[in-house]
Amino acid sequence: MSVQSRTRVVVLISGSGTNLQALINARQAGQLPIDLVAVISNRPGVAGLQRAEAAGIPALTLDHKDFESREAFDRALQELIDRHHPDLVVLAGFMRILTPEFTRHYEGRMLNIHPSLLPRYQGLHTHERVLEAGDKEHGVTVHFVTDELDGGPPVVQARVPVHADDTAEALARRVQAQEHTLYPLAVEWFAKGRLRMESGKAVLDNEPLGPSGRPMETSRR
Incomplete structure (x- = not known):
């Protein structure tokens, strides 16, 4: 390409x-x-x-x-x-x-977005599981897809705080708001030739990303 x-x-x-x-x-x-x-x-x-x-x-x-x-x-x-x-x-x-x-x-040309800070909370019902665990923060991850469920190398993550009075629905809305920014960003990186998967890792601007991908600052609201 x-x-x-x-x-x-x-x-x-x-x-x-x-x-x-x-x-x-x-x-x-x-x-x-x-x-x-x-x-x-x-x-x-x-x-x-x-x-x-x-x-x-x-x-x-x-x-x-x-x-x-x-x-x-x-x-x-x-x-x-x-x-x-x-x-x-x-x-x-x-x-x-x-x-x-x-x-x-x-492989290397398929992306997914998952509503958790992978590798935590792979699979379904992530918002409920975060609340049940008493976590202080939650988030979303864009990652390359491999044959491990929600286990491909992360590209970028956004974190959101968990409030004391949160419901799963309220938490899901804040996470989803971040998804709508994060996914176009990752697709833009790929489309511009900045992002690829190499040797099982996500690589951005020729630099291998860490196990959480690239962190993004989000609102603390």
Whole structure:
């Protein structure tokens, strides 16, 4: 991929697509030198597909319930993605555990965003788990995808404080606000040739990132 060319991006979703909308907004604002060439959902009729259609992006559905196995679905999904010749695949609320064969096919060119400070709280229900543990801070991580669930090398993290009176819903809203800034930033780095995955680590501006990626300052509110 030439650094000068526009990066072709396929976005995978399962729901409302708020992070997809953040990418659409950044693209429309001229922040991202990318072409959003397709949005694919494993669930029909979700709001994220409507967001894609409103932005003039091909909105496609591949219902995982139509397949007898995870492997069969992933093979069909890979075929559908590859028809669009992406440079980068972005998981934006895509609620599927991916097979190793699938993740290896896109290794180094697939990003995910996870609502925790990885490696803490991999998997689901992160906001509730943070509150149950009594943690003082929470956050969000953008990372490269590998065959380890939520275990690929982190690219960038944002931290938010946990308030004494927080509910899971209130905490989720503050984390999500950071997601909408962080994900376009990571995609911008990749599209401009600044970010890559090398020897199992995220590399930004030719410097390997640490186990938490690059930290970003956030509001303490």
